[in-house]
Amino acid sequence: MCASKLFADTPAARKRRYGAGRFSFNVAQGRCPTCEGEGFVSVELLFLPSVYTSCSTCHGSRYNPQTLEITWRDKNIADVLAMSVEAACEFFADEPSVMRALAVLRDIGLGYLRLGQSATELSGGEAKRIKLATELQRTHHGDTLYILDEPTTGLHPADVDRLMLQLQGLADAGNTVVVVEHDMRVAAQSDWIVDIGPGAGEEGGRIVVAETPDVAAAHERSATSPYLRAALTLR
Ligand SMILES: [Zn+2]
Known part of the structure; x- marks a missing residue:
């Protein structure tokens, strides 16, 4: 995170010649x-794990x-790492270089994570979303194909909406986003649906319908169309 640079730029840190690396716990x-x-x-422990x-x-x-003596707006680097993403968004509100990464994390529903949270403490879903957030904050040239496998797994409905905004942003920028998903609210917001079933998975599945959401929802032999219709009326 670029907050280490803010700490390195404080007069106290400059005086001691502390670089940004000093504020990373990966550096000795x-x-x-x-x-x-x-x-x-x-x-x-003997005989025990x-x-x-x-x-x-x-x-x-x-x-x-010595590192903890350096403060930026009265917080040291350990105080900052103890902050949630949400709290850090307020603390760094006027620091665009730091906000960029924070805002993406908040927008995909990870505002509750602590900045210093170690990767090993993350659930599989959280790790997946962080990977996605890392990708989303990169500069896009509109020429990328994204394939996401059930990105909404474990997400609160409000966070699904946030994720959809992000994905829509990617699509609007000219990228292509392919999502494998069971959440019909996600399907309803897509441009195109490929309905695979029955026997999807091990049996390979069979394409029942490949259409826009409105047409797919009206399909008679699709097992998912009633759910899709319900999601479309909510849209
Ligand atoms: Zn220690």
């Missing part, structure tokens, strides 16, 4: 030497005291 200079930036340590406990040197902050 700034991190706590005891836990090497993990924030926790592993305790080996080892357990993890908060690092007693940095108390889970991941950084050494």
